[in-house]
Amino acid sequence: MHHVVPLLPRAYREECEVDGYTIPMKAKVTVNKWALGRDPEYWDEPEIFKPERFENASVDFLGNNFEYILFGSRRRFCPGMSFALENIEYPLAKLLYHFNWKLPKGMNPNNMDMTELLGISGMRKTNIYLTATPFHPLVDG
Ligand code: HEM
Structure with missing residues (x-):
């Protein structure tokens, strides 16, 4: 819920389509980790402090689960x-x-x-x- 880096800014190098929307080249797009962490579609009672939600959970923060990208994902993953x-x-x-x-x-x-x-x-x-x-x-x- 409380991210060190809540927003990840990006700029598109080429035009592409995401979820039916055409994103023009050079458009600035922000990945909103803050909102992803509060999305009830992915988290049960997202506003509740419930660390046990991670017990035996398959979700990790290594960039494989896009609802929980604390350190980013893939090419720009946090080297620290x-x-x-x-x-x-x-x-x-x-x-x-x-x-x-x-x-x-x-x-x-x-x-x-x-x-x-x-x-x-x-x-x-x-x-x-x-x-x-x-x-x-x-x-x-
Ligand atoms: C809890 C602590 C930290 C968190 C949550 C965190 C998270 C992140 C995130 C989300 C990104 C952006 C990834 C992206 O753009 O997709 C990032 C990038 C980066 N982080 Fe961290 N970070 C942390 C600590 C550190 C530390 C301690 C260092 C260095 C010692 C570090 C070095 C960097 C660098 C150099 C980048 C840029 C990578 C790139 O753009 O290619 N981070 N970090």
Whole structure:
């Protein structure tokens, strides 16, 4: 739902036909990943945070499933994918393992403002403030 790069711009090198529409040469076309991620034709309850939807799912983000092209697809596929994943998954796992996380007092997770700013990268409109308490596996575990 929340893409780092929500829109992929393209320009047509030659006239061609897509879904019955004639796209003229040099036309600018934008692949809207933001909308694809919210399309109920492809996703069950797309607006709901449901990570388990990916359990045992055949859909991957390697450019084979066009409803989920986080890193693009084919010729212009992101060459930094492995670097990005290492630098997101490992630090995130460390943060989750070493801290307990809480929302500020009285804040309901369902009322969090998930609005994004318009732009090349899909940044949040508002910051999330969390309270982190250190978790020591040997003491607290
Ligand atoms: C979560 C992090 C990242 C995401 C979601 C992401 C996503 C993307 C997407 C969607 C594209 C456009 C593909 C297209 O036009 O079809 C792209 C292109 C590109 N990315 Fe990433 N990227 C990420 C991190 C990185 C990192 C860490 C690097 C470099 C270290 C990188 C380098 C590039 C380059 C050079 C291109 C242009 C490729 C081309 O046009 O041929 N990206 N990325």
